[in-house]
Amino acid sequence: MSEKHRFLPFKTGIVLGAGIGIAAGVCGTLYIKKHQNKKPDQILEQVKKAFLAEGPIEGSWIEHEAVFIDQVVQEAKAYSGGIVRYEDDELVVYGFLAEASTGTLLSIEQMEGSNL
Structure with a gap:
């Protein structure tokens, strides 16, 4: 097995995790803004x-x-x-x-x- 193929799942996992984290952050921010009282x-x-x-x-x-x-x-x-x-x-x-x-x-x- 070459070096390229051994780290591919690791890189995919990092990219997938980062994408999920960003999506969760955006959704959380929108939810809070919607349910937050105006000043x-x-x-x-x-x-x-x-x-x-x-x-x-x-x-x-x-x-x-x-x-x-x-x-x-x-x-x-x-x-x-x-x-x-x-x-x-x-x-x-x-x-x-x-x-x-x-x-x-x-x-x-x-x-x-x-x-x-």
């Missing part, structure tokens, strides 16, 4: 951008701890926050709830007694 500050920036399209805002906040909420189909995590803006020369406070994994706004409502 609360990113979500707040999205909400602020939407509110700024209608006029200036005075302040904003978001809770950095996601809470579980019951949706119709399944339970999900969400961040709560708020936006303060002037409307008709009065400060008005809006509260919002955004899904943690996608940043999708689930609800926006004017807070009771928010006219200061």
